[in-house]
Amino acid sequence: MTATPDLRSHRPASADLLRSVFRQHAAGVAVITTQGPRGPVGFTATSLASVSAEPPVVSFGVGTGASSWPALSEAEHVGVHILGEHQQGLAATFARSGADRFGKPTRWREGPEGVPVLDGVLAWLVCRVTARVPAGDHRIVLAEVALGDDSGAGLPLLYHQGRYNGLRDR
Secondary structure (H helix, E strand, O other): OOOOOOOOOOOOOOHHHHHHHHOOOOEEOEEEEEEEOOEEEEEEEOOOEEEEEOOEEEEEEEEOOOOOHHHHHHOOEEEEEEOEHHHHHHHHHHHOOOOOOOOOOOOEEEOHHHOEEEOOOOEEEEEEEEEEEEEOOEEEEEEEEEEEEOOOOOOEOEEEOOEEEOOOOO
């Protein structure tokens, strides 16, 4: 059940307000990967969006303080992986600071353009980075799809209220 908004009890804009509002927004979970000078890097993203169908373009946000940002800031290609509800552990690994994201039990292989491709995902894309747009303490990365595979089986992993979830309505 939803409540009628009380327009008299609003709060001024802040990072806390934005986080609180977006905890109400269920989002699909993706992992973004690339090959850096010191090896593969990646992170969990809930900001993935389809931008354009012709040409096929996606976007995602990444913090400039993130450990993967130095490699992403120079990368020509990225991997975009749509996670299934069976991959909560993988999502948590790629979200955790300091984790060995590509060590066991993560299963991956080098894919097209040298991009790390994760095994067992619902779908993956290899994309060519076309722009990095400044947005506060983040960059919005625009990337044109080069190729991919949508043949994975299962239901998507969602992120809501600070937790990973699966679909309840089947």
